[in-house]
Each structure stands twice: as C-alpha cells, then as structure tokens.
Amino acid sequence: MGLWVVLAILTALAVLSVLVPLTRSRAAAAGAEASDVAVYRSQLREIDAELARGLLDPREAEAARLEIGRRLLAADRAAQAHSAAVRPLPRGLVAAVIVAVPLLSVGLYLAGGAPGYPDQPLSARLQKPVEDQDYAILIARVEEHLAANPRDGQGWEVLAPVYMRLGRFEDAARAWHNAIQFSGATAAREANFGEALVALDDGMVSETARAAFERALASEPGNAKARFFLAVAAEQDGDTAGAAAQWRALLADSPPDAPWRGAVAHRLAALEAGADATAAAPGPSAADVAAAGAMTAEERARMISDMVAGLAARLAEDGRDLDGWLRLARAYVVLGTPDKARDALASARRNYPDDAEAGARIEAAERELGLGS
Incomplete structure (x- = not known):
C-alpha cells in the first residue's frame, strides 16, 4: 500500500506542475493590463495639478489629456475583453484535478493491471520447467548481457545449468569455466565444470575433468559429485x-x-x-x-x-x-x-x-x- 501512496503523490505533483504555471500566467496578464489603466489615470491627475499651479499651458494640457485619454480607453477596453474571454481557473477545479487524476490512474491500474504479480528474477525464471518457458528468448537476453559484460561471473553461473539441461555441453563447460575465472573457484563450480566436460566427452573422464574434480575435493573433501566421477575415472582406467x-x-x-x-x-x-x-x-x-x-x-x-x-x-x-x-x-x-x-x-x-x-x-x-x- 505504501508504494501506491508514493505513486499517487508523484502523479499529483506532476499535475500540479502543469496547472500552476497556467494559472499564474493568466493572473500576470490580467494584472499587467490593470496596471496600465492605473498609470494613465495617475497621469491625468498630474496634468490637472500642473495646470492649476500654472506650470502647464492650457493648450498643451488639453493635448496631453486627449493623448492619455486615448491610451486609457484602449487599455480599459483590452482589460475588459481579457476578463470576458480568459478567466483564471477556479481553485476548486485545480484541487479537484490534482486529486482525481492520481486516484483515477491508480484505480485503473488496480482494475486492469497486475499489482500483486510477484517479482520474476532471472534465476527463478530459468528454473521453471522447459514447457513453461520461452528459453530461446531468455537465453538470448542473457547471452546479449554477457556479450556486453563478459566478466559477469554470476551471469555465467546462472546460464551454465540451462546449457546442461538443453544438452549444450560445450557451452556449459565454457560457462562454468568463465564462472570460475570471474567469480572464483569453489568446489561446486569445479565439480560442475568437470561434469560438463564428462558430458561433452560422452561419459569419459578426461584429464582436464579429472583435474577439476580433484580441485573440488581439495576444496571440499566430501563433495559427492567429484567423488562419483573420480570413481568413474578409476573404473575407466581399469x-x-x-x-x-x-x-x-x-x-x-x-x-x-x-x-x-x-x-x-x-x-x-x-x-x-x-x-x-x-x-x-x-x-x-x-x-x-x-x-x-x-x-x-x-x-x-x-x-x-x-x-x-x-x-x-x-x-x-x-x-x-x-x-x-x-x-x-x-x-x-x-x-x-x-x-x-x-x-x-x-x-x-x-x-x-x-x-x-x-x-x-x-x-x-x-x-x-x-x-x-
């Protein structure tokens, strides 16, 4: 539930960032026109004051009145036209939009989306049965990732068992080798590397595979897989x-x-x-x-x-x-x-x-x- 509250707040902020500048621009325009009208009226009063003090010729005062009056009428007409054609958005409407848009978005997702769907990490998807997976797409994505990040040992370790299940033993051996090289040698990785080599050689334990099993046993003396294949090697040796x-x-x-x-x-x-x-x-x-x-x-x-x-x-x-x-x-x-x-x-x-x-x-x-x- 906390996630949805955060998403609703972010949506409301996004709507607010769009509406507030529009509201402010309309108010600023109306304020500028009202200010022009006030300035012209103040100038008319100053002309009357200067004429009364004898500082201005009557003919000059009349000409100034006519010019300022013309400008005053034009500004007043513009202010009235703007007020009639463009009005600021009501605050109630702005508040309603800010509340309604996030609620509507979350409601539509809850109705048509899948908010309860669990995470699907790559390792979990690759462990599903073959019939439930599009392995070609998954493998292609992982291979593309590893092509760009060849030193990702964990990625090679995830991919290697998939190669084994698909019978791609050469690729599996290469993947385990890379996992060992970039993530470090462990008994499990060495034993799995040897197993892939045995599968690649049609069940024969080569010297390379034998060395991998011996390294696994040196790291973990009780490793069952290494012991199993070393017994197979002894049997093959007579x-x-x-x-x-x-x-x-x-x-x-x-x-x-x-x-x-x-x-x-x-x-x-x-x-x-x-x-x-x-x-x-x-x-x-x-x-x-x-x-x-x-x-x-x-x-x-x-x-x-x-x-x-x-x-x-x-x-x-x-x-x-x-x-x-x-x-x-x-x-x-x-x-x-x-x-x-x-x-x-x-x-x-x-x-x-x-x-x-x-x-x-x-x-x-x-x-x-x-x-x-």
Missing part, C-alpha cells in the same frame, strides 16, 4: 577394485535420501557383477565390448540381471564367499528386489555362523542398503 572401494565409501557417507545413492549403487552392482562374471568365465572379447557399448538401457539391464543370476548360482554351490554375498545383496537392491537382498544376507550369515568380523560386515551392509528390520 582399477575396478579402487572404483568399487570409492563407490562403497560414497554410499557409506551418503544420507539415506541422497539423490545420487541409486546411481552409485547401480554402478557398484554392475561393476561387482561384471567382475564376478569375469572371474568365472573367460574375459570378453573386443566384439563383446563393442556390443555392450551399443546396447540400449533395457539390454544393459538384462545383461546385469544375467550376471546377477550367474553370481547367485555360483554362491548357491559354494557359499564361503562373503564378498560375493554382499555384492549379490547390493545387486538385488539395485534391481528393485530387496527381499532377495535380505535372503542373500541371511545366506551369508548361515555360511559364517561364528565369524564376528563377517557378522559385522553383514550388519553394515544391511544399514547401508536400508534392509534393517
């Missing part, structure tokens, strides 16, 4: 044991409702199932690797299920493999069958009835996988 250890550590450190737990558990289950299948059978050929890379998501899920089934069959024959039972339980959780995961851990207990260390590991796995009763 260090499956190191990758699995990093997956487990990340799961152990993550809260139960962490959004990345599912992805981590899925990668760990696939890694462990694949490692167990490799130990029980000859290694995959180059053709097998190429075929796996070309699989759809459903085909890869089916392949993982087959690996899990092979692991379960082997453990059914020889249950003295605690790591195998733990891998099997994780794989079942990833596949969405927690009951089978509980059965796997129960089988592990039966195979290690008197082993306190094994029991502690089984209990830790239950807590990690959320399988406790």
